[in-house]
Amino acid sequence: MNNTILLIIDPQNDFCDAKGALYVPNAEKDISNLVNLLDKHGDKIDEVILTADDHIPYDIAHPAFWVDKDGNPPAPFTTITSKDIREGKYSAVAADDLAIATEYIEELESLGKTHTIWPMHCIAGTWGADIYPSLLSKIFDWMQGTNKRYCVVRKGWYPYTEHFGAFEAEVQYPMVELTLFNSPLARVLSGYSQILIAGEAKSHCVNNTIRQMMNKAPELMSKLVILDDAMSPVTGCENLANDTIAQARKMGAQVSSTVAIFK
Secondary structure, eight states: OEEEEEEEEOOBHHHHSTTSTTOOTTHHHHHHHHHHHHHHHGGGOOEEEEEEEOBOSSOTTSGGGEEETTSOOOOTTOEEOHHHHHTTSEEESSGGGHHHHHHHHHHHHHTTOOEEOOOSOOBTTSGGGSBOHHHHHHHHHHHHHHTOEEEEEEEOOSTTSOOOSSSOOSSOOTTOGGGSOOHHHHHHHHTEEEEEEEEEOIIIIIHHHHHHHHHHOGGGGGGEEEEEEEEEOOTTOTTTTHHHHHHHHHTTOEEEOTTTTTO
């Protein structure tokens, strides 16, 4: 069995650069810590997997998908409920999409979740969706110096569901493979004795990735190491991952830092 794999969640410009559309405060420091980890201990890391949150502008979590009763798009960070839709407060821009959007939000609510409108971010093919350059450059150096490999797992393409976690969309559609549980990713991770997880944002995509592991691949939890100095939360959501991490630790996961992990 191989030893260590590094899983970095959504290290993209829109999250990691202060000019990004959905910048996560302190993300540059998180990236710097990962760069230092690869620089000092890259020989102990056998594979790197990056996830990338890629969208089109017309996405169910973007303002462009929705319109209010006055014909205006909702502001970023608005919450839209099924009650809002029934009462005519919000509707889909494309009338044909109202039914699937309503069903989606109802399904979220049945799971105890809410639907948030985000600033338009990580648009496929744009600077915002690109991997943060200092990290990508260091991964290239690591790859060339060790003859090891990295890959990018893309998520978020299907515009009728959010896709926070690395493994599956918030709501799965049986006919849309991109929304279903990513069994190949789970198999790759299972081949390692240690899984290091980092990335952005701790409160959302990292949080949901860990939770999906707990629910669908619990055998990975005893291998998981959460690098707490290489992930940061969205402002106002600082405590959102606390329960997930506490549960993960009960299932065998560890919490460490990029500095201490190989000491």
